[in-house]
Amino acid sequence: MDITLTKEADSLRSTALAFAQHALTHDRIRALEGSDGGFEPDVWRDMATMGWSGCVFPLEMGGAGLGLFELALIVEACGQAALPSPMFASVVEAGMLLLESGVERHRAAWVPRIAAGDAILTTAVFEPGNAELETVATTATPLPGGYRIDGTKTFVRDAATARAIVTLARCPDSPDGLALLLVPSGLRGVRRQRLSSSGGEALWEVAFDGVSVPATALVTEPGQALAALDRLLARGACLKAAELVGIGQAALDLTVAYAKTRVQFERPLGSFQAVQHHCATMYRDLRVCRLLMWEAAARLAAGQPAQREVAMAKAKTSDAIPALTRTAHQIHGAIAYYRDYPLELYYTRAVAAAAAYGNATYHRRALAHLLAHDLDTFRGDIHHGLPVRPR
């Protein structure tokens, strides 16, 4: 047991944060929010040069050979800086999916380009009115030599800049009834509409209207889509938790800095006990969030089962970090109510990250499901074995 960052990890985090915090001005970040791309290509190139886009990929594919835990630290740093990039779409979603579950053809073709930052890919999983994945309505109908894809996907990240979209569809050819297909985004019949959304991500609704792809578009071996999807969802939830931790840290830092300098009633705001107690609670909650997120990320990185830990991390961060940003605003007062004060960046990003990959209610339902059906997993690795002393 050793819950501390290694020197290397700590150094990675510091480097990432220093870069992320200086990459863009707040004005530029705000300006990017409405744009089609949603990020600054030059900054993404720099991130690739520093090895972040390749961080989690093997050396032989041009990556840095690090793991999911290090990726979480980078995502946290980007969250803390409110820095937009296609990291989530291209690396966390599509890139890692291809790395872990992709057939050799696609892995070899795309992972090195994703790692190098040369190509951006994304995924299309969720559907309108059906965000909880209970059913998938998009279909991949077998045609001679390929498939025809019909359906509408939503919450597709960076669809305007992605070369291709790894798309989930029902498919009768596969034993699990599902297929993940790589759809070049310029194909005829692929249409996209920008979602207007809280936070800084460029999210899209993407409609596939009789889109034809060849049989080689299949990303995973038959019957492997569901497993790949499970891993994608766990990874996405964990890394959104990491982003939330970064958001919370930024909101707390802004608040403490403001409380130390703002004077009201002839005293620094931060000398009022109510403000102190709010800040202490924020700090305590943030620490708990960070530890839960670290645990989930470390288990995923080690390939251990992490259903429980991911659900706990995402449930807790999705509740606590938006609450923390509300308290941050309460302490700031009117000054932070204006768009030119950076706190609002975190306020809105907390809403978006809390809702992405399952909000707190969703993940508590997942935990309750474990409780009902798999008590040992619910209780975790370190437990003492029920029943307790029968008294």
Place this chain on the structure above:
Amino acid sequence: MDITLTKEADSLRSTALAFAQHALTHDRIRALEGSDGGFEPDVWRDMATMGWSGCVFPLEMGGAGLGLFELALIVEACGQAALPSPMFASVVEAGMLLLESGVERHRAAWVPRIAAGDAILTTAVFEPGNAELETVATTATPLPGGYRIDGTKTFVRDAATARAIVTLARCPDSPDGLALLLVPSGLRGVRRQRLSSSGGEALWEVAFDGVSVPATALVTEPGQALAALDRLLARGACLKAAELVGIGQAALDLTVAYAKTRVQFERPLGSFQAVQHHCATMYRDLRVCRLLMWEAAARLAAGQPAQREVAMAKAKTSDAIPALTRTAHQIHGAIAYYRDYPLELYYTRAVAAAAAYGNATYHRRALAHLLAHDLDTFRGDIHHGLPVRPR
């Protein structure tokens, strides 16, 4: 709409509180907690003389002709003073049950004696392991000219001092399958065991082992037991909410008084902003509890449907008042951790009153049931009619 106490009601409340707060010393209250009777007979006689035991009964039965709302004010005052009495068992439970639902024979025989404080009656409704009334296991088996009662009841108030116990049992003779029977507590086969319980009430488990009663023991007309029971449960929940409001007021008063005088770090404790904010929250919550309780009591008193209001009042008080007593202790610190400080009286009574007649979870389930099956009632009398503007 007029949410203020009438002069008469306000005066009744003041009188009741003044009496209740001076009737017994705290030491005496503590000493009574373990005793079989659980209350001071002299004090109960005084309460009867002042008309409290008769408050809610009609003039022609020796009562004061007031209503349930006034009774709630008296129960609140007794809660605020931690004053034990058989008011709940004899008046709220058995007396009002007989008044509202009893056959003439029993009503005429018992209500005047209950009103005068000459006789104490109680009810036996709940059963061990089965506190939520989903099923009743106690049986009233028809015999020639009467019934044989078998079963065990729990949470029977004041069983040691009650002359008779109005007992709920399954009974094949009744259209609703239930009967309420008046069982003299001295009958052969009636055995009682004191529950050791948080708070000041004398609660008992009462076993009926082949107890024979005549056919005239039936308290209600056939088929009326369930309706009588529904009213009893609503009344009990509302008046436990009233008791909780009294408990909360006492805990807040003790805390504010202590915070004004206790000096720490060369300042009155109450000058610390954290203490001020705790107290303000207690006060706010207490006011909400009182208004919800008033509303429930006023509706019950007027004979209006009050499912929603009673459930809200009991759910909120059962959550908020125990929490308030915890905060009261947090502010007091070590001094109130000792038994000789009166705060513990309220701490333990809050637990007992919150659990009696359905705790917060129970009443929220009742509200959720309304939500699912009777949305209009869930929303309350004053609502604007769903759906809201469709935008």
Place this chain on the structure above:
Amino acid sequence: MDFDLTADEHAFRDEVCAFLTAELTEAVWRTERDPDEQGQWRREFTKAFRRKLGAAGYIGMGWPAAYGGGGKSRVYQTIFAEEMEYHRAPGLDRSITYVPNALLAFGTDAQKAEFLPRIARGELSWFVGYSEPEAGSDLANLKARAVPDGSDFVVTGQKAFSSEAHMAEYCWLAARTGPVSPKHRGISMFIVDMQSPGIRIDRYPTLAGWTHHAVYFDAVRVPDAHLVGEIDRGWSVIMGAIDFERAALAAPGLVAFQLDRLLAHAREQGRLDDPVLGDQLARLATEAEGARLMSYWIASLHAHGEMPQFETSMAVLCKRETARLFDAAGLEMLGAFAPLRAGSPGACFDGDIEAEYRDHLYFQFAAGGFDITRNVIAHRGLGLPR
């Protein structure tokens, strides 16, 4: 003690509800909204609507008959405010709640005669010039100065967080006329014509989407006759009028609307029988009922001639904390779709829940806010020492 509306009150409520339903048609909702404005109604529409409120007799309801008032009790005013909030109607703000009541309490006869009839007709919008960049919660710290010069005062300074300044005919201004210490002394109140030379208004976008204003006064001349109350004694006007604002803020229509919206959503989704959601809606409905009762309790006290003070602050706190519970719970209930904004595919209620989650942030710090209000309750309500 009566928790039901009387027949008269019920009729009044139905009348207001019918008025608002008739005025705020679907077409109006389509054409008159403006995301740049606080409250999100076009400013011309707000001004026109306020005139309609005046014509319908809803503005002076509680004033003495001598000033054209209807002499209706606070219960009616609360019913009116509840309906206005529930229907999210424009125009019920400081211009008709705060300023006329402050004028009635502290104005000269001439000032009353000059302004009250026009306010009653809904003709005037007011900007309340209190806050400054360095004077928020600590209002007495304000620095704007008014210097006597002949029969005028000359005002110079800057006001911040200035709601409706861009559409106001007049400003209800606090400025320093006397010494800086003790800070609460030396403040005076003025009525300033917003057409006066020397006034400049800047716009600042808020995170809620709408535009707020800052107002700069550069040697603006205000006649003596528009000094309200005694010179250097403006603090007592500010303090004495606080309750007028609070009482309006405590109206429970917002949380009633928030509850009904979530219920409508749950019903539409067939989730009224979801146990976890049911438990949460039970909690929220209970809090909403508490907030409603608090509001009518304050109204009842006023109707009995009592003068609730910290109790009104408590009612505002209760209403606003409850509204914030609804804001967060609403997002949670929308799940993955919570962040979607107006016009976006997939947005529920046109993104209103997320928009309000941002907008209502000011509940937590403005007009006292959650922390300062707790101070007030502790000091004035419980007598705890400073």
Place this chain on the structure above:
Amino acid sequence: MDFDLTADEHAFRDEVCAFLTAELTEAVWRTERDPDEQGQWRREFTKAFRRKLGAAGYIGMGWPAAYGGGGKSRVYQTIFAEEMEYHRAPGLDRSITYVPNALLAFGTDAQKAEFLPRIARGELSWFVGYSEPEAGSDLANLKARAVPDGSDFVVTGQKAFSSEAHMAEYCWLAARTGPVSPKHRGISMFIVDMQSPGIRIDRYPTLAGWTHHAVYFDAVRVPDAHLVGEIDRGWSVIMGAIDFERAALAAPGLVAFQLDRLLAHAREQGRLDDPVLGDQLARLATEAEGARLMSYWIASLHAHGEMPQFETSMAVLCKRETARLFDAAGLEMLGAFAPLRAGSPGACFDGDIEAEYRDHLYFQFAAGGFDITRNVIAHRGLGLPR
């Protein structure tokens, strides 16, 4: 970064668990409980149990080898503390956590030689004489005095809230030797033999059921040799040793036990699939996991040679707030049966949940408590001004 126990740590954990399971048999639970004692074990049993802990090598685990210590990292100490709490075993308290570490840090060589071996063997119970009636959170306000007289000090005063005073061989005493102002100066630390003439102990029943003590010192003589640290500089000893106490208090075994108990109850009642209960248990389990990680995070920092300070306070706060969530949730889960106490028909877990709901009240105010701990986090952790 490794969230799993190493093989060695796992083995140690299993060993401690086996030791405690073997020692705390059903028979022991039946015969050795005493509701009059804090922790509810008979005092003789607690003392005997502590000797067993000593014999098993669990007491000096973290001390330097020179003093008979095992040199085991804080992770092992946390594992041990977690197991002790989970099994609700007696004896892990200030006598083996606080006092020996304070002695190691501040004692003379002679004091270490005199006391450490006996502490390591589990022979000594200590009463920590800090709090007084007027010196609770404001500890520097203490009034007990120690006056030099020849080669002794003469101690007079009163101590309150004195855990284990009735069974202690020694007192670790804070008394005033110097000026009253500034309050933090002029305090000195002493080791006092509890058999000394002039010591009287009174008993006070607590609301938790057990008996607490007050200790009266009437001209009690303490030899110079038992002064700890410099005269008048006791405050730095108190402050320097705070972390020793905090680290032990942060152990997460209590909340793990509380969670498992509720899970056992839900399973027994066939309610593991109740959605509302499931939602609540999901929340509680998440908080419990957070508290566990906080505790091992602190241990990891120590194992790396870092010196966490306010972080340890934060871990204690987190553990204790979580425990209080469990206390209230436990009562709620028991429903109507929640108030029933030990021995009563119908009592679940022999009334332990209600008893702990009372007992754990002290979490909220003792050893800093929730409010003072937040002050500490704000000042030391975030650097907010006083």
